[in-house]
Amino acid sequence: MPNRPNRAGPHPAADEASRSLDVVIIGAGFAGLYALYRFRDVLGLDARVYETGDGVGGTWYWNRYPGARCDSESFYYSYSFSEELEQEWEWSSKYPEQPEILAYLNHVADRFDLRRDIQLCTKVLSAAYDESAARWEVTTDRGERISATYVVTAVGCLSAANVPEIPGRDDFRGDWYHTGAWPKQGVDFSGKRVGLIGTGSSGIQATPVIAAQAEHLTVFQRTPNYTVPTRNARLRPEEWAKIKRDYRAIRQKTRETQAGFPYDVLERSAFDVSDEQRREIYEQLWAEGGFKFLWGSFGDLLRDKRANHTAAEFIRSKIREIVKDPGTAEKLCPTDHPYGSKRPPIDTDYYVTFNRPNVSLVDIKRSPIVEITPQGIRTEDATYELDTIVFATGFDAMTGSLLKIDLRGVGGLRLAEKWAAGPRTYLGLQVAGFPNLFTITGPGSPSVLLNMPVAIEQHVDWISDCIEQMRVKGFRTIQPQLDAEDAWVEHVNEVAKQTLFYEAKSWYLGANVPGKPQVFMPYVGGQPLYRQKCEAVATAGYAGFELRA
Ligand code: NA7
Secondary structure, eight states: OTTSOOOOSOOOOOSOSEEEEEEEEEOOSHHHHHHHIIIIIISOOOEEEEOSSSSSOTHHHHOOOTTOBOSSOTTTSSOOSOHHHHHHOOOSBSSOBHHHHHHHHHHHHHHTTOGGGEEOSOOEEEEEEETTTTEEEEEETTSOEEEEEEEEEOOOSSOSBOOOOOTTGGGOSSEEEEGGGOOTTOOOOBTOEEEEEOOSHHHHHHHHHHHHHBSEEEEEESSOOOOEEOOOOBOOHHHHHHHHHHHHHHHHHHHHSTTSOSSOOOOOOTTSSOHHHHHHHHHHHHHHOSTHHHHSSOTTTTTOHHHHHHHHHHHHHHHHHHOSSHHHHHHHOOOSSOTTSSOOOEESSHHHHTTSTTEEEEETTTSOEEEEETTEEEESSOEEEOSEEEEOOOBOTTTHHHHTSEEEOGGGOBHHHHTTTSOOOBTTTBOTTOTTEEETTOTTSSGGGSOHHHHHHHHHHHHHHHHHHHHHHTOOEEEEOHHHHHHHHHHHHHHHHTSSGGGSOOTTTTTTSTTOOOOOOSOTTOHHHHHHHHHHHHHTTSTTEEEEO
């Protein structure tokens, strides 16, 4: 299969078959890099990162598909921990493409001399807690055994690729790729008949770029999605000068708002304004582009169905305006879930791409895919001959990458067993029965509902302060009390039920992976409440956690 991880890069020999560390960090993406910096350079711990890929970058290492770019603006989708880093790095545009974000993360690894404690091309296979020693025994696919006081997972929320088990997939004679495990050397679509399955953020970003190169692109859509234009633009020197002057205030704002963006979330309801005013507000935000359409318009879009309907209806009107063929426009109009209840994409030229003569749209909800044949894809009512298939089918989100590791806590309890009915954590930071295991942006924390670097820095800082306090006070282990964990899980579900998030079959809910328990995984209570809770818990001597000397 062509989408295997590239292992041709440097493959350093393991220094030792066994070693002892303070902290094992799993993953070298945004989270793992910052965790290494904090634990090693600020706390002075013996910390080491283990990473499957042959380079750093995590999500931005694997997701190299055409059109991959970040959908939060660069100057706040970035680290805030170093003012020097902020001042010296300049992004080319508001929403840079994947290579630039990967270059940034490589720069961070070099600038803070992180590489000497990052072991690439190494997959962590298991981590088992040894109660008598109060230590973790970690094994890797290179035959190493590492003993560590703490294990910190920095495995990403969207890292375990979901490739659907469609009959015949492996008999396909052409090439197939998953957007989240894209080959390093890229893919040339010239002269190819390409089939793309999936219309989430990845499919929506990839569609216009593949369409511009391929002979023909057929998009297989199961659920139409709402997408708002990105309106990417280069950042001019005077804009940069202002951003650099304002960085502290920008960062502060990202830590105070619901979703970690530095703009005001308006408490007004969609019905506090007249129909004309509302339309005008949506028009302005559509012209401006980006997530502000959702987070900077009306405060009740994710709570009130009628309010949500006004935004959904506006987007449908735009689709009908942009897409020339009325049949295609109707197929593209989402009607089965509220806007924002699935992770909303933002796009560059998505809808207009369906006006191209070499692009067609197939509704696979109406006529599902039956099989992949050696020549292409067969649906219930047609066959499509293809040279290449792109799976933009998402991820086993939030829990997938954690459960791929054989994690065993007290008494040999497997995490997979404990989470058989859905993930259970306290604050998304720790799991009862798994002492000294910390999960950066784990299920039960705001994570994917927050601008990720903001979520990551808050978690790493909290974990690092916690470890420091434990050392100062002479505690060897920490884990949640079961009742605190139960109460948190209940709270996470309660809060989610007050929103429209349950109205969609989304990956937030685990609904995209057949057989996965359907539990709302991220915490929707918003960043301010979550931060307050985390700080209060720490101030109260880690209330709800059990600390042992
Ligand atoms: P998403 O958002 O999970 O989107 C996956 C898409 O693939 C979505 O349209 C799915 O349709 C579709 N899908 C998934 N499985 C199948 C099968 N078996 N058959 C047909 N279609 C399928 O993943 P992305 O990679 O686009 O985005 C992930 C995140 O990356 C994104 O939210 C940002 O945070 C960045 P469905 O809607 O389930 O009907």
